[in-house]
Amino acid sequence: FQSCGYLWEHSRVLLFLVPAGVPVRSGDAAFPKAMDNVTVRQGESATLRCTVDDRVTRVAWLNRSTILYAGNDKWSIDNRVVILSNTKTQYSIKIHNVDVYDEGPYTCSVQTDNHPKTSRVHLIVQVPPQIINISSDITVNEGSSVTLMCLAFGRPEPTVTWRHLSKKGRGFVSEDEYLEITGITRDQSGEYECSAVNDVAAPDIRKVKVTVNYPPYISNTKNTGASVGQKGILRCEAVAVPVAEFQWFKEDTRLANGLDGVRIENKGQMSTLTFFNVSEKDYGNYTCVATNKLGNTNASIILYGLAINSRCLGCPLLSKAHSKFKG
Numbered sequence: 542f543q544s545c546g547y548l549w550e551h552s553r554v555l556l557f558l559v560p561a562g563v564p565v566r567s568g569d570a571a572f573p574k575a576m577d578n579v580t581v582r583q584g585e586s587a588t589l590r591c592t593v594d595d596r597v598t599r600v601a602w603l604n605r606s607t608i609l610y611a612g613n614d615k616w617s618i619d620n621r622v623v624i625l626s627n628t629k630t631q632y633s634i635k636i637h638n639v640d641v642y643d644e645g646p647y648t649c650s651v652q653t654d655n656h657p658k659t660s661r662v663h664l665i666v667q668v669p670p671q672i673i674n675i676s677s678d679i680t681v682n683e684g685s686s687v688t689l690m691c692l693a694f695g696r697p698e699p700t701v702t703w704r705h706l707s708k709k710g711r712g713f714v715s716e717d718e719y720l721e722i723t724g725i726t727r728d729q730s731g732e733y734e735c736s737a738v739n740d741v742a743a744p745d746i747r748k749v750k751v752t753v754n755y756p757p758y759i760s761n762t763k764n765t766g767a768s769v770g771q772k773g774i775l776r777c778e779a780v781a782v783p784v785a786e787f788q789w790f791k792e793d794t795r796l797a798n799g800l801d802g803v804r805i806e807n808k809g810q811m812s813t814l815t816f817f818n819v820s821e822k823d824y825g826n827y828t829c830v831a832t833n834k835l836g837n838t839n840a841s842i843i844l845y846g847l848a849i850n851s852r853c854l855g856c857p858l859l860s861k862a863h864s865k866f867k868g
């Protein structure tokens with residue numbers, strides 16, 4: 542009963558105190574004196590100290606208007622809250638494993654010479670930046686519009702920026718959680734990096750890959766000379782996303798691998814047509830067709846004859862093109 546009375550008395554005093562709310566400015570009396578605001582990271586522990594003196598008769602720590610400790614008596618049911626010291630000079634408690642909802646004002650409340658006094662300290666909880674939702678890798682057709690999203694959490698609230706990682710290194714493209722690209726071009730494909738930054742810990746960085754599809758474009762062909770009985774190779778290079786498929790035609794006839802002593806080989810952007818043993822009938826105008834799901838294009842490539850001057854075998858620089866296809 543004594544204990545109950547004691548607590549009841551305390552609560553009455555404290556409940557009387559708390560609605561007053563405003564911390565009592567020290568004035569002539571220097572105590573109680575809580576420390577400056579306390580800043581801790583989520584998961585760490587926070588110590589709340591209150592300096593007192595001989596004249597102090599009752600002490601308590603409150604979280605907002607809830608008593609955590611009154612003297613040595615624990616009122617809080619939160620087992621993260623423990624008392625550290627209750628001496629003539631100091632009254633302090635510790636909160637373990639601090640979380641964001643613990644942030645707020647804590648009050649050290651004392652009674653000195655029958656006068657209630659309070660001192661307030663703010664517990665500030667910091668959280669490292671963390672990206673909590675980000676767009677998935679995406680594939681779009683050239684000319685369409687794309688919105689990338691990067692949502693981040695942290696305390697203080699992180700700054701979110703988007704950057705395009707290209708060889709040219711064009712730097713920041715957006716200082717926002719959302720990055721909108723209208724009429725996307727092939728140059729805008731590649732990796733986009735989202736950074737969430739606050740000053741609590743290292744930035745959280747994640748990447749999104751944007752693939753831009755576009756139809757084939759034949760970037761490189763070359764008319765080629767070959768002598769009868771020799772090997773001849775025609776090359777056709779096409780850039781495209783997705784990578785192009787190739788077909789070879791002579792006039793209206795499609796060439797097939799293995800037939801007529803030719804081989805077609807496709808490697809990435811390059812297709813080669815190889816004649817193992819060139820004969821007169823092979824000379825002519827060939828068409829390379831590059832196709833992907835967005836379209837197709839073609840180019841003409843000439844296989845022309847090279848004269849073999851018997852007196853000048855092994856000096857190909859002097860040999861003359863004699864094909865009707867060679868200008």
Ligand SMILES: *[C@@H]1O[C@H](CO)[C@@H](O)[C@H](O)[C@H]1NC(C)=O
Nearest residue numbers: 604605617619622636642643
């Ligand atoms: C402080 O009060 C807030 C709001 O009621 C509560 O969520 C939090 O758990 C409390 N923290 C401690 C350490 O008592």
Ligand SMILES: *[C@@H]1O[C@H](CO)[C@@H](O)[C@H](O)[C@H]1NC(C)=O
Nearest residue numbers: 577578579645662663664665
């Ligand atoms: C303590 O934190 C509160 C709330 O964030 C703020 O208003 C006050 O100015 C801070 N006091 C000091 C001394 O930093």
Ligand SMILES: *[C@@H]1O[C@H](CO)[C@@H](O)[C@H](O)[C@H]1NC(C)=O
Nearest residue numbers: 673674675676677690691692
């Ligand atoms: C992320 O955001 C998208 C779009 O707003 C939503 O559909 C999805 O459910 C979110 N994912 C998570 C894990 O919150």
Ligand SMILES: *[C@@H]1O[C@H](CO)[C@@H](O)[C@H](O)[C@H]1NC(C)=O
Nearest residue numbers: 769770771802817818819820
């Ligand atoms: C190339 O073709 C000619 C004519 O068909 C033939 O006489 C010759 O033996 C062939 N050469 C090789 C290496 O196959």
Ligand SMILES: *[C@@H]1O[C@H](CO)[C@@H](O)[C@H](O)[C@H]1NC(C)=O
Nearest residue numbers: 792826827828841842843866
């Ligand atoms: C090759 O054929 C294409 C069309 O099939 C034509 O446009 C081009 O002029 C021809 N080239 C030569 C050298 O005849």
Ligand SMILES: *[C@@H]1O[C@H](CO)[C@@H](O)[C@H](O)[C@H]1NC(C)=O
Nearest residue numbers: 790828829830837838839840
């Ligand atoms: C080559 O392209 C032209 C122009 O687009 C088209 O008319 C022609 O049919 C194409 N040739 C082949 C073999 O695809």
